[in-house]
Amino acid sequence: MTLWEYHDMKHRVRPADIAIGLGSHDIGVAVRAVELYEDGTVPRLLFTGANAPTTVKRFPRGEAVHYREHALEHGVPDEVILIETEAGNTAENFEFSRKVLQANGIEVSSAVLISRPYQERRSYATCRKLWPELAITCTSHRPPIDEYVAGIGDADFVISMVVGDTQRITVFAEAGHSIPQEVPAEVRASCERLVAAGYTSRLIS
Incomplete structure (x- = not known):
């Protein structure tokens, strides 16, 4: 799938001060965070996210809370996990995560950003x-x-x-919420075909 591949940043993950798991409906964020902790890539995890209409049924106690619970169930020590439970969008994920780190006196200069697969590019652009x-x-x-x-x-x-995430690459950059990212012609064409086919529920006007 063209859009699926487009959002894969294909980064080679490097050791970092922390992994930041961005809230969503996808428990895979917590799965990947546990992997990074277990293999020594990061010494600390921060999960960020409240709830959205797409996540409240799946994670009724909040995205970050459920991610933390998954990490604890899989052997990550509680003392290396931070959570931020108010963020309702990607920009707030980063804004509020910084505040949590500051409140805990933790300085970081590097991070691994963990998102659902088709949010990697937008996470990168927003954080940048x-x-x-x-x-x-x-x-x-x-x-x-x-x-x-x-x-x-x-x-x-x-x-x-x-x-919806593909549309946000352009819309959010134009609004000043993220850095611009190239959107190849084949990606635009694929997105337009899917919109025409009725996959419009996550589009923003």
């Missing part, structure tokens, strides 16, 4: 705009797309989310 001094690499729990869709359980939902 709002936290430019932070050295970042992006990653996600990225099984084959058919396995990912099966795990979420709703193909139309996933396609609509991917279309």
Whole structure:
């Protein structure tokens, strides 16, 4: 799928001061965070996210809370986990995460950003705009797309989310919320075909 590949930043993950797991409906964020802690890539995790209409049923106690619970269940010590439970969008994920780190007296100069697979590019662009001094690499729990869709359980939902994230690459850059990213012609064409096919529920006007 053209859009699926476009959002994969294909970063080589480097050791960093912290992993920041961005809230969403995808428990894969927490799965990937645990992997990075276990293999020594990061010594600390920060999960950020409240709830959105797309996540409240899946994570009723809040995105970051459920991510933390998953990490604890898989052996990550509580003392290396921070959570931020108010953010309602990607910009707030970074803004509020910085405040949590400051409140805890933790200084970081590098981070691994963990998102759902089709949010990597937007996470990168947003962080670059709002936290430019932070050295970042992006990653996600990225099984084959058919396995990912099966795990979420709703193909139309996933396609609509991917279309919405693709639109946001341009719209948010134009609004000054993120740095501009190149959108190749084949990506634009694929997105337009999916919009014409009715995958519009996650578009913003």
